[in-house]
Amino acid sequence: MSTSHHGGGHRRKRHDNNYRDDGEMHDTAEQKLKHAILRLGEVDPEQEVTRLATQICEQSSSITPTVVEAFRIGVTEQPFKIPYYAMLLRLLSTSPAASEHETLQGPDFGKQILEDFWKGFQAFLDKLAWREIRLCIHFFAHLSVAQVISLPSMYDLIRALIVVLDEFGVSHGRAKHAVRCVCEGLMIAGRGLENDPSTNITDVVDAVRTYIQAEAKLKRLVRPVAGNFSGDVSAEVADEFLESALSALEIMRATGFPHHSDCFPRPYAELAVDGAVIFDLPSVLVPPEVIELDGLSPDNEDFIKKAEWAEFYIHLFDNDVTPDPTTPVGYTLRCGLLDVVDIFEVNRKECARLLLEYPKWTLPGTFHRAHDGPHETVVGKNWQLECTIIEVILGQLFLLPEPAHKSVYYISLITELCKLSPHNVGPAVGKSIRKMYNLLSDGLDVALADRVANWFSIHMSNFNFIWVWKEWIEDLNLPLQHPKRVFMRRAVEYEIRLSYYDRIVKTLPDQMQSPDACVVPPGAPGPAFEYDDPASAHHDAAQSVLNLFRGRARAEDVMTHLEELKNTLETTDSDQNINTIVRSIAVQALLHIGSRSFSHFLNAIERYLPLLRNLAAGGILTASGSSYEARNDILSAVLAFWKHNKHMVVIVLDKLMQYQIVDPTDVITWAFLRAGTDVGGTSYQSCNSFQWDLIKGALDKANGRVAIARRKLAVLRKEDDDNAARAKANDGATMDIDETKPGR
Template identity: 65%
Template structure:
């Protein structure tokens, strides 16, 4: 290998020189294993076997490390690594007798590999464990590992499902280890009279049945007021694994050979004694926790909630694999592993995804045009490109959140399009059309939001080329129909990613009609309302604007505002002068910061004293902090950026960061005034814009508590360490016969006392923000004091199957219910710790028991917080 490096020499020009980088023998050994199959794995196995056997036996740990890296980073090659280990475990007789290799090299490798597996087990590195179990399962099929020990290994993971209070995340990972190992090694395990595969299958089935209720909150399609747990257009990962195992068991695992390559079966039975896997116990889970105060006043531990994984289905079973069948599950599982492992390198991931058919059984995917006919084809003939896009989107649309940032999945699709535009492009187009169709069939509001984000970004990467005219007939739908909402959001995002006139030209004429309300009336931008000379406060605002442009001191601006207040009060005693002054000051500040993000930050930071004075009621008569003063600031922001709502989210985030307003203020404003400048002003509804504000505020409140807790923990550790050192020093100087002095109480340092007070304050703010959010949804959906906004009853009376006739009110109600569900599942770890207080306060304000809307509201809450119905 080599690399280029440029160096500027003393004569004023660059020398381009090359330095050779040599691999050590150990690196070459690992590289040989890792690169298995670059041409043909079947032909390469004997050659690599001979090469490894010629190496000194002391290299067994190095070879084992090479296998570990290869298995955990290239799981699609595991059957061939099993074949390679099979050859190493029982070498052929014609190996050169002068070779220094030991005939037990394969056993040495397995011994060392098991040590690595045990290390992964101790760390609970679940993916590494599961992929290692895949290798063990294939080796069991190759008769290198004993059937009984493999069965006991799988049963150890199945035993996790019976643990008291086991979390869903731990149970899910353990169940996948047990089920996927059984899928591969099932044929020989079931043949063994001393093993019983039903033990494992029954354990998985019992756990799935016990956790059925929690699945409702993360289903990607929603049908309110329905007791059914059946989900259309999606498959849950554990359900798929169980269905696959049941199919395999019913056929005595005969379909395993049609699902997984088994290149090792051509070799004769090993003459050496098979390897015995040691017994294990899966260690208890390591809980990564945050601490906060609960209803009881004590510190509680917060663990991120883990939910069922529903992967959305876009295409029919004859186009993409059905994950509830053995072959379909094997393909999807393999692709998901690739997407997960190569998150660090999307380009390499895209390349490997397109090469995936090379590592599957012949006939799994349709051959490329012009490819020679394949022998022994399985006859599945799935479309590779559609399968890849469906799997990636399934990962992107996981609820309540995807495993990685959305941008990774978006970029991965883009890389696939670049590598194979003629085949991936049509698959992307079909996926968009299929997902768009699901918008009418109850697609979850959060999934719909991610869908529109992906659509807009993908269009921006490919010149915004889309056949919008296909959707022109949908302009006859209600303006709040999910399809109309999708078009409106997509166009808004495309304009943000490009510019107004360009996007306008891509749309058919009917969509450009202002009556369709798809496009803003003008290019998005700031709206400084005092710029109009006809505004009665134009002159006053200009004086403030000139001061800010001149970088006047904050004290001078505050003094000028007080003078303006006195003048305006004299001229117009009927107006709310305090609100006008705050609006002028904030909008003027935003105006000078509207040129760029850096201008905005500079303006905010320069005039922090001014903003804090305004928020504290400095110009009001009372001069005390109030929600009204902070509400005026928030109102001024959205008035200025009403044509660019994403800027409202950004500004609010900065106002909370600099503690001009509190998260509770933003939460309250979101529910009370969030619809002031959106498509409808129905106070009982809640949309995606409001959700972005709400989530930003709650994330800020929760994040502050986490930081404060870590600060307290760090200070406590410092004090404990200091106390331990002092005690050790005292004991070292103490005389042997001296009387032992009683331990003196530990006095907290001033820093720790301050940190504890800050932690208590932030925890109280967190609880208030969560409480205000829950009360907001109560007011929107089930408030007994406002029967005219009983959105639940609206949908109950006009059932889901009649949604084609729904009007704006019904669709707004449906969306509001969707955001309430998403609020509960997203913030469930924090809601659980305050469930007693929050529930008691909020549910005292809801309608009567037995009301369908009230019961639905309570059921969603109970599922999210783990309460009994």
């Protein structure tokens, strides 16, 4: 029974613990404490830790589960606070000073928290939640430095992870996560582990180095810049993630893992330690990898595919502007920023705010922002925060073969950063665009070049399409197919999709508006019905077909009319050309009906699927004798109708493949052989890069069908196995019954 009221009358009051008498909800003591732990560091982290420890110790023992849950959430969702959570746990584990009041503080309380926290870590391990596993290892490593966790048990945990590299047939994705956990754990706790006589870091580092050197074959196809794979420009503008981790680890080891490292704060370093460590990490085994490729959902399957490749991050700025990611501090800062970008993907506004506040969680002097004014120079530091953030985000966006998240997330995140700090982030974005534009001449991968054009156009659309195009006027002297000129055409094409033709043209210099520049399309995007002109040779025939479509005639009636049209059409060409003309008339007339909107297009396609299938099979025009030529004619008719809007060609062909009117192999063959020549005209039309979209779309469609077939096959195999097991069980039961008959 509902207690809500929709109208007059008095409001019913709630009197449970979560509500005040006025009906408004308030937090319980446990919720307040949990929020206090999660909000740690809003002003001054070190001062707040001491006050928070006192607040926790004043509670009753029943508060422990709440504290553990807050630690778990804070460590895995706010990793930039991990050193301060380690300090908090160190304080909670310290024996309290003599006092009249008994508190929770002491080794037993710290041990209880860690025991419960370990259960959560074991759950992450069982699920192979690698990001949470890695961040928990950060927490354990800091606690080992703070002398809360024993160094031998920390070393045993790292050894358990390094064993993954020795597994037979270990996937690169699994090994990559294990390597990150090991390297980052050693970077934090390495000094103590190096000095402990029961540990041997050399074996661990050698195992990491051996694996990384053996996986060179995974790196060739995903380099962002073409090269001979032995140095050259590809090594100067990008670095592989695991190689950076190994480089940073070896540098730290060579310097003896300095206790006062500039990589991360150690606020617990000055705390007095009373007695021995309180906790030994239990022994663990990393669960085996579950291989169920046939039964994976599309999202999981895509994730596994991405994880199996090496990760190359592009350098956009010099090392005096952003930290070198192959150094300990550079690698640590990049990982920290990447974690924020990854975790807060669900809230880009919050992510942007946290990124701009990131210096709060780094050592003083790490970053210098332009509006900070005079500052004390720190040798080798004082990097520009905004440039570092943009470099990290774009490094993730420009990963091959695909970024971890949708491209639109990274693009919108940069937009939010510009809104929060336009005077500082804006110049960093401009410098990044210019850097990526210059890389086009150095062999930037074609997929990345297209991704840069897409990012550029969307970013410009959020800021009134304002860009200094005149900087690139001199590049109009380059050959027509030069990557920079292709980029200009592609970027303008994308901008027109996001706005209007006339508006975008006005933003360009006069030199780029010239037809000879081949930057701007010859006209606004729109349909081009070849037979709409009354002077056209087949205008009347096309109008008769068009009238049938407008009248929503049955597909069978249209087929009959097309057969009659073929027989009566007068032409001096061969029969094959007659068939091509009739197919072109039918397809273009159908597209003309659907050109008003996307919903009109879908309705037209779905209503006349039998007609399209008949056309593709050559069923109506039997004299052609070739379904291959029929499908090519359909594709060419689509291109002719949407020759001024190549994006619509991609959309229409995607639907034709979805409804199996044409096959992906048809589209790929046609794109290579005919898509660039079927429509004549200006050089702009013949040199655009929409063939890339056609081929990629066809490949994606084919791969999608393979994934669907594999999942269906997995279901059938499982059903077959279940049926076989059931039959075997029934046979066994029958045999048991037969064996009992003589004894009856």
